[in-house]
Amino acid sequence: MFGIIRPCRHKLSERLQASWMAHLCGLCLALRDDHGQLARTATNYDGLIISVLVEAQAAREDSSWRRTAGPCPLRGMRTASVAKGEGARLAAAVSLALASVKIRDHVEDRDGVFARRPVAAGARAVTRRWDRQSAGSASTVGFDTAVLLDAASRQGELERSLLPGSSVLLVTEPTETATSAAFAHTAVIAGRPGNAAPLAEAGRLFGRLAHLLDAAEDQTADAASGAWNPLTATGTDRAEAERLCRDAVHGIRLALREVELSDRSLVHVLLGHETRSAVDRVFGRTGHAANCRTGGGADGGTGADGLGAAGVAEHPQDAPPRQVPPGYPGYPGGPYPGQDPNQAPVPPWVPQGPGFGPPPGGKPPHPRNLLAGCAVWALMACSCQLLCCEHNDPFSRERRKGFCERHDCCDHCDCDPGCGDCCNCCDCCSNCGCDNCGCDGCDCGCDC
Numbered sequence: 001m002f003g004i005i006r007p008c009r010h011k012l013s014e015r016l017q018a019s020w021m022a023h024l025c026g027l028c029l030a031l032r033d034d035h036g037q038l039a040r041t042a043t044n045y046d047g048l049i050i051s052v053l054v055e056a057q058a059a060r061e062d063s064s065w066r067r068t069a070g071p072c073p074l075r076g077m078r079t080a081s082v083a084k085g086e087g088a089r090l091a092a093a094v095s096l097a098l099a100s101v102k103i104r105d106h107v108e109d110r111d112g113v114f115a116r117r118p119v120a121a122g123a124r125a126v127t128r129r130w131d132r133q134s135a136g137s138a139s140t141v142g143f144d145t146a147v148l149l150d151a152a153s154r155q156g157e158l159e160r161s162l163l164p165g166s167s168v169l170l171v172t173e174p175t176e177t178a179t180s181a182a183f184a185h186t187a188v189i190a191g192r193p194g195n196a197a198p199l200a201e202a203g204r205l206f207g208r209l210a211h212l213l214d215a216a217e218d219q220t221a222d223a224a225s226g227a228w229n230p231l232t233a234t235g236t237d238r239a240e241a242e243r244l245c246r247d248a249v250h251g252i253r254l255a256l257r258e259v260e261l262s263d264r265s266l267v268h269v270l271l272g273h274e275t276r277s278a279v280d281r282v283f284g285r286t287g288h289a290a291n292c293r294t295g296g297g298a299d300g301g302t303g304a305d306g307l308g309a310a311g312v313a314e315h316p317q318d319a320p321p322r323q324v325p326p327g328y329p330g331y332p333g334g335p336y337p338g339q340d341p342n343q344a345p346v347p348p349w350v351p352q353g354p355g356f357g358p359p360p361g362g363k364p365p366h367p368r369n370l371l372a373g374c375a376v377w378a379l380m381a382c383s384c385q386l387l388c389c390e391h392n393d394p395f396s397r398e399r400r401k402g403f404c405e406r407h408d409c410c411d412h413c414d415c416d417p418g419c420g421d422c423c424n425c426c427d428c429c430s431n432c433g434c435d436n437c438g439c440d441g442c443d444c445g446c447d448c
Contacts, residue, residue, distance in 0.1 A: 003045030004213050004278040005270050012269065018081075019266050022066065023048045023055075023091075026083030029069055030092035035133045038126070039096055046210065047095035049270055050182055053199065054087030056261045057190035086141045086189045093138035094182045097145045100130040101152040108156070109227065143185045151178040162233055168241070171230040172211040179207030198258035202271065205255065209248040209275060216241050216282050242283040249275045367396045 009017055027048045031039040055065050067084045071077040104127045106114045113119045131149065138145045151174035158171055183203025187195035215230045216238065222229040231241055253272050261267060368376065373395035380394055393400050 003047070004210050005045045005049065005274045006278070007269065007274050016266050016269060019052075022081055023051045023083045023088075025069060025072070025075070025080055026088040027051060027091050027095065029082060030084075030088040031096065034089065034092055034137045035096055035130070039092075039130065039133070042092075042095045042099035042130075044095055044099075047091050047098070049206075050091035050094055050186055051083050051087040052266055052270060053183065053186040054085075054090065054189050055083065056263050056267045057187060057192045057195060057259075058087075058262060087186070089137055090141050090143055090182075090185065090189060093134045093141070093143065093145060094148070096130050097134040097138075097148045098178075100127040100134065101148070103127050104152070105155075111227070141185075141189055143182075147181045148178045151175065159228060159230075159233075162230075164233065164235055166234050168212070168215075168230050168234045168236045168244070169208070171234070172208045175211040176204040176207040179210070180204040192260060195259045198255045202252050202255035202259070205248040205251045206271070206275070209245055209252070209278070212241055212245050212248075213278055213282050216245075238283065242279065245279045245283070246276075249279060368394065370395075 007020060012020060024043070024045070028040050028043045031042055058065065065083060065085055065087070066081045069080050069082045071079055103114075103123050106112070107120045107123050107127075110120075114123060131145075135145045155171075155174040158174065162171065180200045180203040183206070184196045184200040187193055187199050211230070218227075219229050219231055219238075221227075223232060230236070231238070252275060256264070256267065256271060367373075376394035380391060391400060392398065
């Protein structure tokens with residue numbers, strides 16, 4: 001999964017989380033159905049925005065845009081309601097075409113394994129196949145992927161002809177053109193031609209934002225490897241790049257206000273809030289949003305919980321007392337019901353029994369040797385247990401969270417899932433009731 005839009009499940013309402021997953025699974029299955037299993041590797045978070053936009057504009061019942069998908073290992077072998085129809089097919093065609101462009105770019109730059117001739121030859125064959133497949137499936141919904149491929153071909157020419165001191169926006173123009181065309185076509189599919197112009201503007205700015213954030217994220221690594229980077233090549237400093245990104249986020253919000261949507265809540269979260277979060281993630285948070293997310297007040301002082309902007313109590317006596325459940329060691333609550341009074345109390349939320357660590361007072365399990373650990377790891381990887389489920393480490397047998405959970409919220413929004421609403425005060429769609437009204441501002445005083 002790649003992309004700048006990475007919504008945190010702890011900041012989405014239950015309805016929006018279900019809708020987000022429906023579009024993500026719908027994109028993955030549309031790629032599989034139209035282009036084969038290998039094409040599912042092109043699934044990306046940004047591409048499913050196309051599917052979200054089509055459904056948000058359509059004046060139809062939700063049931064007409066959903067179907068029940070069969071069990072999937074990535075969902076813990078559960079069925080699910082997923083997106084279907086023209087929106088998912090357009091998102092799949094666009095994602096496949098852009099993935100083909102990205103692979104071709106890696107081959108031309110001889111990045112990593114693509115520097116090897118056999119790998120490069122195989123990658124070129126895959127890109128040619130994906131170009132044909134994306135063009136065929138896009139034509140069924142009336143979209144011409146030639147605009148995407150033409151933009152990609154112009155990208156290389158622009159980079160080679162760029163002079164030091166040129167505007168970095170010259171480099172982002174092909175990306176802006178491609179995303180603008182894809183966003184605008186969602187209005188055609190949904191039967192809302194009046195939305196084409198504002199969606200084209202939102203798509204143009206989204207393309208600029210994605211290109212600049214990608215360049216800013218890779219600038220240090222590109223400098224170390226000697227790879228070409230648009231910010232370095234044009235002499236654009238990070239302050240100017242951040243200004244352009246924040247201007248693009250503001251422009252996207254203004255453009256979306258002109259779009260007629262049947263349900264704007266998920267669109268507002270993804271293109272209104274998550275774009276700003278992406279800029280914060282790359283350049284760092286500034287101003288009130290930074291203080292608000294870390295528990296500080298608008299002036300950077302202590303928040304309502306007595307903690308400062310760094311999450312540390314300004315005065316020890318002001319720190320909130322730790323809430324220890326009854327029966328926890330050191331708490332005068334006695335043993336848990338049904339527990340031996342002579343045994344040290346163990347919190348009920350700690351998994352016990354076979355496969356969940358040693359019982360109280362028991363010896364820790366012996367780690368597996370290398371051969372056995374590799375065999376168990378392969379079995380768990382093939383069944384997606386390492387990715388999605390809480391599991392025992394195949395080597396140490398220690399209890400661990402799945403990869404998806406470990407890299408979910410806290411890696412990119414500094415939100416503590418156990419802190420209640422204190423981490424969501426800048427995200428009105430999940431905190432102040434605009435899940436259904438789709439407002440463009442908060443009552444909490446944040447720059448939302």
